[in-house]
Amino acid sequence: MKLVIAMMQHETNTFSPLPTTFEDFGRAIGFEAPPSGQVIRDTFHGTDMAIGAFLELAEAEGAEVVLPIAAYAEPSGKVSDAAFEAIAAPICAAVAAGCDGVLLDLHGAMVVESHPDAEGELLRRLRAIDKDVPIGVALDFHANVTAAMAQHATVITGYRTYPHIDMHLTGLRCGRIVLQAVKGLSKPRTHWASLPILSAMLRQTPLHEPMKTPMDMAIAAEEEGRVLAATVFGGFPLSDIPHVCLSSVIVAEAGSREVSGLETAILEKAWAERAGFVFHPEPLADTIARAKTFEEGPIVIADYGDNAGAGGQMDDMTVVCEIQRQGLQDVAVGPIWDPEALAQIRAAGLGAEITLDVGGKSDSPAVGVTGRPLTLTGRVKTITDGRFILTGEMMAGFPINLDGSAVLDCGALEVIVTGGRSDTYAPEYFTHAGIDPAQKRYVVVKSRQHFRAGFEPIARHVLMAAGKGVCEENFSELTFHHLPRPIYPLDPDCHWSPARKADAK
Numbered sequence: 001m002k003l004v005i006a007m008m009q010h011e012t013n014t015f016s017p018l019p020t021t022f023e024d025f026g027r028a029i030g031f032e033a034p035p036s037g038q039v040i041r042d043t044f045h046g047t048d049m050a051i052g053a054f055l056e057l058a059e060a061e062g063a064e065v066v067l068p069i070a071a072y073a074e075p076s077g078k079v080s081d082a083a084f085e086a087i088a089a090p091i092c093a094a095v096a097a098g099c100d101g102v103l104l105d106l107h108g109a110m111v112v113e114s115h116p117d118a119e120g121e122l123l124r125r126l127r128a129i130d131k132d133v134p135i136g137v138a139l140d141f142h143a144n145v146t147a148a149m150a151q152h153a154t155v156i157t158g159y160r161t162y163p164h165i166d167m168h169l170t171g172l173r174c175g176r177i178v179l180q181a182v183k184g185l186s187k188p189r190t191h192w193a194s195l196p197i198l199s200a201m202l203r204q205t206p207l208h209e210p211m212k213t214p215m216d217m218a219i220a221a222e223e224e225g226r227v228l229a230a231t232v233f234g235g236f237p238l239s240d241i242p243h244v245c246l247s248s249v250i251v252a253e254a255g256s257r258e259v260s261g262l263e264t265a266i267l268e269k270a271w272a273e274r275a276g277f278v279f280h281p282e283p284l285a286d287t288i289a290r291a292k293t294f295e296e297g298p299i300v301i302a303d304y305g306d307n308a309g310a311g312g313q314m315d316d317m318t319v320v321c322e323i324q325r326q327g328l329q330d331v332a333v334g335p336i337w338d339p340e341a342l343a344q345i346r347a348a349g350l351g352a353e354i355t356l357d358v359g360g361k362s363d364s365p366a367v368g369v370t371g372r373p374l375t376l377t378g379r380v381k382t383i384t385d386g387r388f389i390l391t392g393e394m395m396a397g398f399p400i401n402l403d404g405s406a407v408l409d410c411g412a413l414e415v416i417v418t419g420g421r422s423d424t425y426a427p428e429y430f431t432h433a434g435i436d437p438a439q440k441r442y443v444v445v446k447s448r449q450h451f452r453a454g455f456e457p458i459a460r461h462v463l464m465a466a467g468k469g470v471c472e473e474n475f476s477e478l479t480f481h482h483l484p485r486p487i488y489p490l491d492p493d494c495h496w497s498p499a500r501k502a503d504a505k
Contacts, residue, residue, distance in 0.1 A: 318468045
């Protein structure tokens with residue numbers, strides 16, 4: 001058995017001012033360009049990622065494995081055509097050389113300059129090369145799944161948690177079905193249908209309603225053996241493209257009679273609770289004032305408006321400025337993306353007293369935000385290479401490269417400044433630089449939901465802070481040109497019924 005295994009991961013925020021290049025698909029994990037071959041195995045085998053699961057399944061099967069590329073970039077703006085072609089070409093070449101199965105660790109919300117549905121385009125090319133080879137795809141929970149993806153993939157599974165702590169399990173679910181198909185023991189078919197809902201990411205987690213019941217219905221159907229796999233996808237609302245949606249994807253044996261009823265039940269439940277997918281932000285000043293009322297820490301304050309996990313620059317200082325204005329003490333902040341400030345800190349050296357502008361070096365024209373640096377004076381406490389391995393529930397074993405980091409101790413604030421961007425998944429973002437967040441009264445992270453996997457175990461309280469940036473949860477603040485309309489909640493009177501379902505197969 002010969003398997004092609006590859007990764008192409010990017011969540012594209014079309015409002016982000018940061019272009020995404022080919023080099024970005026290696027930089028986040030510490031390479032000049034995306035790795036291939038044995039380097040992929042060395043980097044991802046044993047990690048809590050879908051590609052890690054694919055490698056384990058192939059090894060257990062004794063399969064010959066071809067590893068053309070593993071491309072992973074932090075969420076940002078549109079991907080260049082050149083980057084997409086450089087990623088797609090080796091995958092297509094590997095399949096053209098002949099194989100028995102294909103396993104792809106994709107995101108599902110990647111937007112390229114010429115291809116708003118990048119994953120669908122990749123799958124279309126692969127299917128044109130081999131119309132029969134089983135193709136398995138593991139997708140992120142925030143995938144904007146399309147008819148093209150469902151049409152050309154044999155199997156699609158997705159994360160069913162947010163924070164995403166089931167990436168490895170998703171890969172196992174996908175890979176096992178594909179292996180059965182390769183052996184001729186199964187004839188899986190993928191079925192897709194969507195709802196016209198632009199769901200706020202802070203209202204999507206399957207831990208709570210309104211997503212909990214629809215996802216539980218999908219999981220129960222799979223566990224009871226009624227279908228081979230089932231996922232509800234929350235979608236990624238920060239992409240101005242024609243196929244943003246909340247969707248259901250069900251994999252079943254060809255001719256199964258279970259799909260239609262399950263699909264209808266899931267979508268009807270989600271639609272009935274659509275008002276719950278709308279997030280109502282709290283004024284920032286009120287959030288920080290509320291933080292001061294708690295007697296015990298750590299109190300985690302999450303700046304969801306400017307987080308790299310959804311394409312933000314991670315340099316907006318609005319939340320930090322409000323914290324200073326209200327006089328909070330014993331605060332750890334980070335990471336703040338500012339290569340210029342990091343260079344100044346490095347030049348000053350460990351132990352130096354320095355005054356400099358931190359953050360606010362970039363603008364976000366799409367949301368009318370002009371960068372405003374914050375002038376800080378402090379002592380250089382730590383300087384590191386910014387590299388470490390995640391060990392928590394989410395993405396365990398994944399290598400993080402922050403392109404260097406430093407801690408500036410400003411008395412009331414300790415600020416981590418970095419040369420690279422990354423969502424604050426876990427306490428390692430602080431501990432690698434010598435700060436123990438469990439010992440701080442306040443911990444400020446730039447994250448929307450993923451921080452919960454690592455920080456909730458140590459937090460006494462968690463507050464969501466409305467910082468400024470392109471990770472907006474109030475969609476009326478964004479200007480969309482390409483969304484399918486009508487769509488809820490931008491169009492409150494939008495209508496949907498089961499008759500509108502679009503099943504790919």
